[in-house]
Amino acid sequence: MQTTGWEEEFREYVRTRGPALLRAAHQLTGHPLDAEDLLQNALTKTYLAWERIEDRRALDGYVRRAMVNINISQWRRRKLEEYPSDDLPEIVTDTVAWGDVHERLEQALEELPERMRAAIVLRYYEDMTEPEIARTLGISVGTVKSTVSRAMAKLRAALGLGG
Known part of the structure; x- marks a missing residue:
């Protein structure tokens, strides 16, 4: 499969920054599997916006902000599903x-x-x-x-x- 230059750049970013971003995701979720899901969702959003992100130095901030926003959306949804006992x-x-x-x-x-x-x-x-x-x-x-x-x-x- 032929990849474009920006796709290879994205792969390299994930290879080099993935572990640090996963640690941040784990801090947000408190659970390893939830952290992996959160990071995957944030990286998907980043991948879709990759060509529009002009300042590559801001990538970590972009991914972290996506993780925070996704996490907030998830716990707001979860609140509706929790019932007292x-x-x-x-x-x-x-x-x-x-x-x-x-x-x-x-x-x-x-x-x-x-x-x-x-x-x-x-x-x-x-x-x-x-x-x-x-x-x-x-x-x-x-x-x-x-x-x-x-x-x-x-x-x-x-x-x-x-x-």
Whole structure:
């Protein structure tokens, strides 16, 4: 099969940046398989827009923004499918001794509610400002501030850092 120059350029981009983008997707979703699906969807959108993206240095930002937008759309749809229940799920105690702070942080992030996880990832992993996060998530700046604050408190508690 004959490929065009831009198709080969896209393939090279995916080969070189794919692992980093997958890590960002995992931070957004909290689940490896969901992260793969999210990245695949974002790369499909990027592929379709490839010839229109003039600044190749902005590709990571384009893909990350697509991932955030897709993820938001998915959890907004999922909200409609969730129903409250009187039964609490069984709590599984994890006997693994977390020695690595990075692994413990990853675990704590996965346990955050989706909006909190998205706000933390955008703020501290993507270095977005509060107004940028508010626009991205479709919430007010005040909601971003309180969400990030509550998420950080949960992370500190999960990591045993207190205060």
